[in-house]
Amino acid sequence: MRMSQLFAPTLRENPHEAEVVSHQLLTRAGYIRQIARGIYNYLPLMQRVMKKVEAIVREEMDRAGAQELLMPIMQPADLWIESGRWAVYGKELIRFKDRHDRDCVLGPTHEEVITSTANNGIHSYKQLPVNLYQIQNKYRDEVRPRFGLLRGREFIMKDAYSFHTSQADLEREYDVMAEAYRRIFLRCGLDTRMVQSDSGAIGGAVSHEFMVLTQTHSGEDDVYYCDSCGYAANGERAESILPDATVDGQAIFGTTEQVVDTPDCDDIESLTKCLKMPASLICKALLYIKDETMPFLVFIRGDLEAEEIKVQNAVAANHIRLADADEVAEFAHSAKGYVGVAGWRMCNEELPGFEGRVSLVYRAEHLKEYHLQLPVLLDSSVLNLKNFAMANNEIGKHVVGYNWPHDRASQELLETNTFDLKRARAGDQCPTCLAELNMTRGIEVGNIFQLGTKYSEAMSATYTDEDGTEKHFVMGCYGIGISRTAAAAVERYHDQDGIAWPIPIAPYVVSVVPVNADDQTQWTLAKQLYDDLQAAGVEAVIDDRDERAGVKFKDSELMGFPIRVTVGKKAADGVLEVKLREGGDVKELPAAEVLPYIRSLVEEATDFAKLEARFKAGQPAAAGAAS
RNA sequence: CGGGAUGUAGCGCAGUUUGGUAGCGCACUACGUUCGGGACGUAGGGGUCGCAGGUUCAAAUCCUGUCAUCCCGACCA
Numbered sequence: 001m002r003m004s005q006l007f008a009p010t011l012r013e014n015p016h017e018a019e020v021v022s023h024q025l026l027t028r029a030g031y032i033r034q035i036a037r038g039i040y041n042y043l044p045l046m047q048r049v050m051k052k053v054e055a056i057v058r059e060e061m062d063r064a065g066a067q068e069l070l071m072p073i074m075q076p077a078d079l080w081i082e083s084g085r086w087a088v089y090g091k092e093l094i095r096f097k098d099r100h101d102r103d104c105v106l107g108p109t110h111e112e113v114i115t116s117t118a119n120n121g122i123h124s125y126k127q128l129p130v131n132l133y134q135i136q137n138k139y140r141d142e143v144r145p146r147f148g149l150l151r152g153r154e155f156i157m158k159d160a161y162s163f164h165t166s167q168a169d170l171e172r173e174y175d176v177m178a179e180a181y182r183r184i185f186l187r188c189g190l191d192t193r194m195v196q197s198d199s200g201a202i203g204g205a206v207s208h209e210f211m212v213l214t215q216t217h218s219g220e221d222d223v224y225y226c227d228s229c230g231y232a233a234n235g236e237r238a239e240s241i242l243p244d245a246t247v248d249g250q251a252i253f254g255t256t257e258q259v260v261d262t263p264d265c266d267d268i269e270s271l272t273k274c275l276k277m278p279a280s281l282i283c284k285a286l287l288y289i290k291d292e293t294m295p296f297l298v299f300i301r302g303d304l305e306a307e308e309i310k311v312q313n314a315v316a317a318n319h320i321r322l323a324d325a326d327e328v329a330e331f332a333h334s335a336k337g338y339v340g341v342a343g344w345r346m347c348n349e350e351l352p353g354f355e356g357r358v359s360l361v362y363r364a365e366h367l368k369e370y371h372l373q374l375p376v377l378l379d380s381s382v383l384n385l386k387n388f389a390m391a392n393n394e395i396g397k398h399v400v401g402y403n404w405p406h407d408r409a410s411q412e413l414l415e416t417n418t419f420d421l422k423r424a425r426a427g428d429q430c431p432t433c434l435a436e437l438n439m440t441r442g443i444e445v446g447n448i449f450q451l452g453t454k455y456s457e458a459m460s461a462t463y464t465d466e467d468g469t470e471k472h473f474v475m476g477c478y479g480i481g482i483s484r485t486a487a488a489a490v491e492r493y494h495d496q497d498g499i500a501w502p503i504p505i506a507p508y509v510v511s512v513v514p515v516n517a518d519d520q521t522q523w524t525l526a527k528q529l530y531d532d533l534q535a536a537g538v539e540a541v542i543d544d545r546d547e548r549a550g551v552k553f554k555d556s557e558l559m560g561f562p563i564r565v566t567v568g569k570k571a572a573d574g575v576l577e578v579k580l581r582e583g584g585d586v587k588e589l590p591a592a593e594v595l596p597y598i599r600s601l602v603e604e605a606t607d608f609a610k611l612e613a614r615f616k617a618g619q620p621a622a623a624g625a626a627s
Numbered sequence: 628c629g630g631g632a633u634g635u636a637g638c639g640c641a642g643u644u645u646g647g648u649a650g651c652g653c654a655c656u657a658c659g660u661u662c663g664g665g666a667c668g669u670a671g672g673g674g675u676c677g678c679a680g681g682u683u684c685a686a687a688u689c690c691u692g693u694c695a696u697c698c699c700g701a702c703c704a
Binding site: 009011012013014015016017018019034036037143144146265266267268271284285286287300304305306308321322323328332334335336337338339340391423513515516518547548549550551552553554555557558566568569577 | 696
């Protein structure tokens with residue numbers, strides 16, 4: 001490609017709306033242009049990067065035995081009603097009506113379509129297993145799109161769905177996909193970590209995410225990992241063992257329960273100051289609302305935070321949120337900072353909406369006129385608290401020296417309603433080996449789920465098994481954010497001057513820069529190299545613009561071409577300069593040696609074994625992260 | 628959805644307080660000089676000041692509404 005013809009509108013300054021590095025650089029270097037909030041044009045350079053990533057994904061998916069197909073973006077609501085997600089998915093799902101007034105959606109994912117397709121096309125166990133994938137645009141009307149391509153409303157995703165006759169076969173395929181993913185990201189030049197994750201709205205039990213670790217602001221997920229055993233999980237899922245803390249308040253409060261004045265203590269910090277005690281001696285009670293209608297309480301130690309995804313899963317909610325001030329008054333007869341059940345009576349009962357989940361209910365029998373009763377979940381951190389502090393809904397007062405009832409029935413009731421609800425912290429202990437847990441930020445570029453029969457049951461998708469009976473497909477699904485992977489690569493590989501693409505996903509590998517386009521010697525030599533590169537299958541640009549050398553260098557660096565060949569003063573002697581974008585190494589070589597050198601660089605960057613060796617140091621065994 | 632901010636040339640911004648002929652830098656066009664790290668000179672082109680109402684002799688500027696974009700929040704009793 002001649003630079004004079006390349007459609008890549010570059011900007012000298014960062015656009016006003018771009019916050020994160022990948023968004024800024026991709027915009028400045030002429031790769032993308034925003035069309036609406038969270039919606040972008042992929043300009044020619046970006047499109048080439050996408051094609052590169054897609055090609056790697058296709059090769060590895062095909063290699064793993066999956067088959068590519070293409071499903072529609074526009075889908076009938078019927079399928080979503082059938083799966084139950086029409087009611088559950090919320091505003092992220094883009095819904096509209098066609099001219100016949102039929103409800104439609106723009107697919108945020110394709111479980112419904114693929115399940116229906118499999119049901120129509122697969123009738124016998126003899127046709128299984130099968131793994132089908134596509135690379136397709138996806139639509140999610142994010143509450144708040146941001147970070148450029150990292151969280152858009154329209155994005156490109158590879159999504160694969162596998163169908164099996166058994167959980168065991170699903171697990172086999174799951175491992176095959178995990179290995180394919182490892183190869184894909186490695187081949188893109190990205191070091192990823194496979195971490196345990198929450199399965200969220202998509203359902204199913206076991207799932208993992210592939211994260212590009214970033215350290216910086218741009219990563220939007222917390223990743224907890226253990227260097228000694230390889231345990232890794234995202235913030236929504238991570239478990240941890242708490243380091244020692246003061247959990248017996250005898251020395252401060254004695255062993256007798258009493259009510260003390262705590263004026264204006266509506267948060268943990270002021271309460272610890274007021275009562276002169278560590279936060280770990282507080283049993284914090286959080287009033288949540290399940291699915292907008294059902295209030296319940298979560299008990300957690302005062303120095304910890306609740307992980308809402310864990311809470312949501314524990315109560316089997318579609319959505320939870322903290323109660324607002326009015327609801328605190330209505331459901332707990334209290335105010336912020338003073339919610340608690342000291343003084344309420346404990347009952348073994350399941351309230352509507354919590355069946356099979358929560359069997360502990362506290363009743364305020366001393367406030368009969370209000371009929372207050374709340375289901376309660378405990379985080380495991382509060383069980384061994386002794387002589388601790390808790391509120392009793394009396395504003396301006398707390399109870400100290402409080403203890404859980406000691407009788408066997410009460411203890412059992414407390415224990416059966418105890419879950420892991422806390423958010424892990426860096427510095428806690430690893431749940432598998434007790435070493436110190438680390439935390440970093442990460443960008444999720446891929447995920448794999450064991451769906452089981454969630455969708456096949458909901459949509460009655462079956463095959464006939466060997467024994468002649470109808471059975472539901474056992475399913476798995478596997479996603480890779482193509483556009484997000486490209487953006488993550490920019491987050492990972494850039495410097496002050498611009499992008500520094502890994503060779504395998506660069507839009508062009510080499511930028512040939514004749515310093516002076518008017519100099520016939522330089523131009524001839526440059527053009528010859530450019531032609532040779534193309535003939536050898538190495539994608540290149542030649543900067544034929546009538547610009548000063550500085551401008552050409554700057555643009556080449558901004559756009560991030562991995563290798564620059566400068567044809568300058570020494571062209572007369574047949575000597576060229578080869579500079580690597582990443583690392584900045586410079587070599588002067590006779591013209592004849594340039595192509596072999598570049599080919600060796602490309603070979604180095606695309607050879608799987610060599611890539612694997614390069615990343616080995618920082619890469620934990622995938623097996624260590626398995627659940 | 629709540630709070631905050633911003634919409635003026637392709638991009639980045641000033642001008643708005645105090646109403647009076649629409650500006651600067653970059654980019655773009657032409658010519659000349661320059662030519663290995665975002666050159667310089669001269670001469671140009673390009674904007675119904677987000678949109679719609681209103682006030683006024685007169686509105687980028689004041690008022691009302693609306694749309695768009697960005698940031699923060701929508702989680703820690």
